[in-house]
Every structure is written in C-alpha cells, then in structure tokens.
Amino acid sequence: MDLEVLRRAPLFATLDDDVFSALIKELNEVDLSRGSSVFHEGDQGDQLYFIISGKIKLGRTTPDGRENLLAVLGPGEIFGEMALFNPAPRTATATAVSETRLAGLRHESLRNVITTNPEVSVQLLQALAKRLTRTNESLADLVFSDVPGRVAKALLDLADRFGRPAPDGVLVAHELTQEELAQLVGASRETVNKALAEFVQRGWLRLEARAVVILDIQRIRQRSR
Ligand code: CMP
Secondary structure, eight states, X not given: OOHHHHHHSHHHHTSOHHHHHHHHXXXXXXXXXXXXXXXXXXXXXXXXXXXXXXXXXXXXXXXXXXXXXXXXXXXXXXXXXXXXHSOOSOSSEEEESSSEEEEEEEHHHHHHHHHHOHHHHHHHHHHHHHHHHHHHHHHHHHHHOOHHHHHHHHHHHHHHHHEEEETTEEEEOOOOOHHHHHHHHTSOHHHXXXXXXXXXXXXXXXXXXXEXXXXXXXXXXXXXX
C-alpha cells in the first residue's frame, strides 16, 4: 500500500509516527475496477475509506432511475465517514470511475484514534465544513447559473484537483463519460454536450476520451462566473 498518500492526508498529517503505524495495521485494502461499487446508497456501513489511487464518484439514484453525482473524489480524500457521526444508512453509492485502490478503516478504529488525538476530529470537521461550503455553492449554481456556466465551473474544480500541465494547456483526466459529467452538473447530456461543443468551437477546450485539455483557462473562468 502506498502509505505516503495517507501520511500526507490532512487527517493523518498531525499524528505521531507510532500512532500512525498502529492505525496502518487496521487498514484493509480494497481494489476496484471501473464501474464497481464499494457500497450502495441505503446499505448499512461501519467503515470509511481513503482513496490511495484512482477516482470515486458518489451518486444518488431517484426512484425513477435518474442519477445525480454529489462529487468525484481522488487520492488523499475520504468518504463513508458520515455514519460515524450520524448512524444511518449510506447516503450515496460509491463507484470507481477508473482502476482504484482504497484503504478501509472501521469507524470504531477511527473513534479510538480521535479519543487520544483530538486534532483528528478537527481535521474531520474541516473536511465536512469544506464539503458543506461546496454543496451550498452547487445549490446556488443550480438556481442562478446556466448550464454552460456550471460546466465551466465543474471543469475548473476538476482541473484544480486532477489537472496536470500539458504543452498547450491543462490536461484534466477526469475519467468521466459525458453522461457522468452531466449528472455532476445536474443537466441533460444533450445540454452539456452542446456547452462543451461551444467551448471547443471557441478554442477554449479540447476534448479527449474521458479527459479535456483546457486551452484558455481565463475564458473558462470568466464563463464560470
Ligand atoms: P456515507 O453516508 O457513509 O456514504 C456515502 C458517502 O458519500 C458519505 O458518507 C460521504 O462520505 C459522501 N458524501 C455524501 N454527500 C456528499 C457531498 N455532498 N459531497 C461529497 N461527499 C459526499
């Protein structure tokens, strides 16, 4: 297991070496291929997960089968922690969008660490506060922004977390299909395709398989406002 990713994760960065080493022994490794889920909305769960490599989408399905993505998470991020604070079934389905390696930790084990290392709970609260801020922003965008604006914003957010420099811009290997991108911005695939095509036609983007290259980040930023 690549322990470096975990050691650098904000949740663990402040732990003493011996506490970290003890915690590592309690982790269980989970490998997922694209499309496999680690748990489903409504399941009972007593573990949280750290992403070691790859990407996880968190999605909810309506009773009539439509899907909405809450988030796409990458290395160093955690999910599945909500039941630790609010014992209830899983609030979303967690599915790999690429080959993904996770480290699972039982809620009970984390609770023990928190008792002796209160800084860990501060880090968890910080992660939850950030998530709430992001969710509030998405809600405002759903009300106030048009679909191209939301697509531009989603691409910037993905670029912030997964972007790498490319010769002509920023390569964002988001691993999402256009359907999944549409589920992330809360619009139909057709409308999202149209927005992407318009960005391409203006020279702001290049589309690749499950990736984009942002050629003009300034324009994309302006369009996201
Ligand atoms: P849990 O409810 O145990 O399982 C689903 C997980 O999805 C949940 O814990 C959180 O870790 C994560 N999750 C739920 N809502 C959001 C959100 N809005 N943004 C990011 N992650 C979320």
